[in-house]
Amino acid sequence: MKKRFTSIEDVLANLKEKTQSLADNSDGLIENETQYECPKCQDRQGRIEQREHGDVWIRCDCVEWRKAQRLMKSSEITDEFKKLGFQNFKTDGKPQIIKDAYACALNYFQSFKDIREKRQNSIALLGQPGVGKTHLLTAISNNFIRKLHIPVLYFPFVEGFNDLKDDFDMLEEKLERMKQIDVLFIDDLFKPANGKPRATDWQVEQTYAVINHRYLNHKPIMVSSELTIDEICDIDEALGTRIYEMCRDYCVVIKGDRKELNHRLVGV
Known part of the structure; x- marks a missing residue:
């Protein structure tokens, strides 16, 4: 029968009993502390401390780390992208527009707590491929999750809609999550193919529903795209103007010489 507690003292006593039991039963079973995710608390996520006025349950620091891990797992950010941060984005010797994009992304992250509830609470990095747009927005995402514990959902436009098209059973659930998540990161919005934006009527309709x-x-939204705001408006003006209004204070359009800007062509 499930034990019932009538006071906080009963709860603490039960926690103390379980903690001691785990410690007693671990002898001979755990060869070294590296088998724990958190050696400090041995994965109990806290400990009992004796104070002058009685026992107190002290939460371990690993609780915040575990929360960040759960958020990172649910973000759908790939393992490779989890390594991207501001510290490994190189600006030395890069054109000023790349440095401007870096400064914009960093400023957005640092200002987020103050702008989160405002109309202009979003960011868009637009323009040529290979200039680091995805890197910078992923760096923001990783910092939101690890430092601020803000949930982020990563949605690569082409792959994401291909997955939804192949599995309509998950369509409603995924779109609802895209609407409700704290921060939505749409990568490569309407990515061009053969020089033309990839934007079927169905994709535009679903994207508009989410953005609206x-x-x-x-x-907030974070958007990367090879298209400018005007080009997005050419696809759907209501969608493009909403993105512009949301991202107006944090928007950089990167255009210029391909060999100078595209990091994949360095040395070509």
């Missing part, structure tokens, strides 16, 4: 919901509810 977030626009009306002041929920």
Whole structure:
């Protein structure tokens, strides 16, 4: 029968009993502390401390780390992208527009707590491929999750819609999550193929539904795209103008010489 507790003292006593039991039973079973995710608390996520006025349950620091791990797992950010940060984005010797994009992304992250509830609470990095747009927005995402514990959902536009097209059973659930997540990161919006934007009527309709919901509810977006705002407006003006209004204070358009800007062509 499940034990019932009538006071905080009963709860603490039970926790103390379980903690001691785990310690007693671990003898001979655990060869070394490296088998724990957190050697400090041996994965109990806290410890009992004796104080002058009685026992107190002290939460371990690993609780915050575990929360960040759960958020990172649910973000759908790939293992490779989890390594991307501001510290490994190189600006030395790069054109000023790349440095401007870096400064914009860093400023956005540092200002987020103050702008989160405002209309202009989003960021867009637009323009040529290979200039680090995805790197910088992923760096923001990783820092949101690890440092601020803010949930982020990563949605690569082409792959994401291909997955939804192949599995309509998950369509409604995924779109609802895209609407409700704290921060939505759309990567390569309407990515061109053969010089033309990839934007079917169905993709535009679904993207508008998501963006409009977030626009009306002041929920932040992060967008990378090879298209400018004008080019997005050419696809759907209502969608493009909403993105512009949300990202107006944090928007960089990167255009210039391909060999100078595209890091994949360095040395070509």
